[in-house]
Amino acid sequence: MGETHRSGCPINLSLEVFGDKWSLLVLRDMMFGNRRHFNELLSRSEERIASNILADRLSRLVRLGMVSKAPDPSHKQKVVYSLTEPAIQLVPVFAALGAWGRRHLPASPELSVRARLLEEGGPALWERFADELRELHLGATRPPGTPGVLAELTAAYEREVARG
Template identity: 55%
Template sequence: MTTPRSGCPTNAAVEALGDRWSLVVLHDIMFGDRRHFRTSQRESDEGIASNILARRLRDLVAAGLLTREGPGAGRRAAAYSLTEAAIQLVPVLAELGWWGLRHCPTSEPLRVRAQVLDDGGPQLWEELMNSLRERHLGMPPPETGGHL
């Protein structure tokens, strides 16, 4: 991660997240499970160009928001995984979606996820974050009380 221009936490966060494409790429990996380059490009609702996608993936790895596991046994393509820092963006993306629902023109099919996150609130966000930790970080789901 590069040193931000100032010590302002908001500025540092904006610089780490980069631009609109970085947020779209994170969103697609987080909510659409698009963990491979070709899948991300093919299924992009926004039509991201391959050179932009490649650059954003590199930048997000460099920023510590994604990890890249190269192709290996049984895999033909590199896979990208969210880091804990990226997973902690779930509430931020949920709030951005809430704001967009209320203040921006959107299409009905693409509104659904933002509406579900808004309706579910922090409890749903936490459940999603735990699910992402399990899938991307290999962490077991948290104990939910009860029996030993």
């Protein structure tokens, strides 16, 4: 039972998967905020996503294969959401969106710092970040001694907030 697509254009097909703002923001929060539970995604959303919209987007992202859902081993009634490989491969897209937004829109300094670091780090940093996400979300192993990108991005964000 395949889905009907408006056209076979790759940009159209991509937008049909993650083209509404909430889907991209959920993926962003999972990727850059390491938010893996419904309540974390809900309560720590800068944009204040409504719970019914969050539930809808999570189930849509699971259905489309961008996110997986599994029982949380640490808590019987919770589930943990993980990015899938196709979602992890969006790292360069998020880097480009952040760089463009930082350059052309009134982005705040604390929310721009990660975009700046990703832009400056370029493809080598994006690949290291993707490998770290594969480790966190897919259980892959990184070579020993590979520096983590998420901690670096989070620390830069927290320094910027402290300055504010």
